[in-house]
Amino acid sequence: MHVADSDARLVARARAGEAGAFEALVRRYLKPAHAVALGVLGNPADAEDVCQDAFLAALEKLDECRDPERFAAWLLRIVRNRALNFRERRARREGEPLERVSSAWMAGSGADPAREAERSELRGRLLQALAVLPPSQREVVLLHDLEGWPHREIGELLGTSEGAVRVRLLQARRRLRGLLGEEQEGNPSG
Amino acid sequence: MDERPIDLTPLDPALDREAWERRVAAIMVLAAPELARRAAAASPALVLLGWFRPALAAAAVLSICAGASLALLGGQAEGPLEETPIAAEALHLPTPVGIWLEDDQAPSVADLALAVDVGGGRP
Numbered sequence: 001m002h003v004a005d006s007d008a009r010l011v012a013r014a015r016a017g018e019a020g021a022f023e024a025l026v027r028r029y030l031k032p033a034h035a036v037a038l039g040v041l042g043n044p045a046d047a048e049d050v051c052q053d054a055f056l057a058a059l060e061k062l063d064e065c066r067d068p069e070r071f072a073a074w075l076l077r078i079v080r081n082r083a084l085n086f087r088e089r090r091a092r093r094e095g096e097p098l099e100r101v102s103s104a105w106m107a108g109s110g111a112d113p114a115r116e117a118e119r120s121e122l123r124g125r126l127l128q129a130l131a132v133l134p135p136s137q138r139e140v141v142l143l144h145d146l147e148g149w150p151h152r153e154i155g156e157l158l159g160t161s162e163g164a165v166r167v168r169l170l171q172a173r174r175r176l177r178g179l180l181g182e183e184q185e186g187n188p189s190g
Numbered sequence: 191m192d193e194r195p196i197d198l199t200p201l202d203p204a205l206d207r208e209a210w211e212r213r214v215a216a217i218m219v220l221a222a223p224e225l226a227r228r229a230a231a232a233s234p235a236l237v238l239l240g241w242f243r244p245a246l247a248a249a250a251v252l253s254i255c256a257g258a259s260l261a262l263l264g265g266q267a268e269g270p271l272e273e274t275p276i277a278a279e280a281l282h283l284p285t286p287v288g289i290w291l292e293d294d295q296a297p298s299v300a301d302l303a304l305a306v307d308v309g310g311g312r313p
Contacts, residue, residue, distance in 0.1 A: 017225045017226065017228030017230070017231070017232055018229070019222070022218070023214065030203070030210075030214065030217075031202070031203060044203070048213065051213075052213070052220065055221070059221050123201060126201055130201075142198065144195070145195040145197075146201055176196050
């Protein structure tokens with residue numbers, strides 16, 4: 001039976017320059033990192049840039065990760081800080097709205113045009129609905145409903161209480177259901 | 191209270207496998223120089239060198255301290271060394287008795303007679 005390496009073990013090997021170990025960490029945490037960045041930025045393309053940048057920064061600062069068993073929390077704090085800085089710079093530089101949906105990201109790979117178009121439309125509606133939420137609610141709903149993170153860990157990451165996370169999650173869900181209409185009513189499994 | 195999760199799976203960045211693999215690959219390409227630097231720093235020869243350097247420095251410090259100590263104590267050590275008296279001499283025993291003790295042998299009658307003679311002539 002294959003047992004996945006612990007974060008601490010992968011971090012130790014990555015510190016020694018083992019590319020396979022670092023790639024395993026990237027594959028394990030790119031999705032939650034993306035959820036965090038998307039929660040802050042509301043824009044998948046920008047979230048991708050921030051994630052890439054954050055993983056490289058994390059590798060450079062890997063020796064500063066004092067508790068490698070909690071690598072995920074450490075990494076996601078880097079992602080979140082970088083996303084917040086990015087958002088601030090973007091708003092100051094361009095004066096553009098904080099949420100801007102990337103058409104390239106929404107277009108997908110185009111392998112099955114009909115299915116891809118449907119998925120793209122759904123993705124676009126979700127992103128537009130998420131863009132209406134305040135970032136604090138968006139971060140919580142993405143981490144919980146997309147990545148399955150428990151309330152307590154989300155609270156630790158965001159520096160807030162578990163109770164506050166629960167409240168924000170319920171507010172976000174209620175708001176999103178209102179914006180998305182009936183389709184989420186018929187799909188409670190997700 | 192709304193406990194049902196929202197289905198956000200269309201936002202999963204790994205849904206498009208090709209794009210996902212490209213993202214992972216892009217990070218790995220950009221991480222390659224830092225990983226190479228770390229691998230070089232962690233090579234056994236460099237690790238040994240890393241340990242060897244402080245050992246060399248410690249040896250140098252010890253040599254300097256030893257040299258300084260010798261230089262300070264040098265004047266006292268240069269005088270002629272006094273011979274350490276053996277136990278029999280320290281106790282002022284006659285020489286034949288000292289020889290018996292050194293040889294760890296019981297004296298014969300002749301030895302005893304000689305000792306009496308020698309002891310008698312002792313200053």
